Amino acid sequence: MINYNQLRIFYHAAKNLSFTAAAGELFLTQPAITAQIKAFEAYCGMKLFIKKGRSIHLTEQGRALFDYARQVFEYEKKIENVIEEMKEVKRGVLRLGTTKAYARYFMPFLISSFHKDYPHIKIHLDEGSSRDMINSLVDLKNEVAVIAKAADNPKVTFVPFSQEELVVILPVATSIDAQSGQIEQVTKPSGGSAARCSASGPWPAAMSSITPRRASSM
16 A cells, blocks of 8 residues: 555655755655655655756656646645635535425525625525424434424424514404403494404413504504
């Protein structure tokens, strides 16, 4: 198996056509560079450098190998850059789950705002019910989910994100009791006095978060 450290030393020596310059770039001594080059040539079974006077030159085999070595270390640099960009959230894919209603009305604004700060992050949007999206987190299909209904699941952390205002629209002659959830409407039957009709809903506990509004007559 090729010695990656020796290949790196060969690359720097070939790039600079100087063992001294290679030693400076790699923070090694020149004798260490020379010894590693000789060991690499022995592994390859061929001469990679020839010496003319005080300068060195690549052999035909050395030039061919240098072309491949250059590509290897150019890719190494690209890989290092990609890693740094992912650390700084400059590159990558975010797998996001949400409900169908949110995907249509809420997520376009959220994703647009996110892309202003992180333009090179790709978003994969998955749609389904709140339960489906919770399960997608457990199954590692998505990384984040924006849902309407949270459910107890020890494998998932739920964080309140935003609140929605619920509005009950009532006719003008209607009243609502926020404590009991009872809706009352005043009616005026023909030929008689006003009567009061009432209906109770199954939402008393939630009434404190509902804002009653009355439809105005035109």
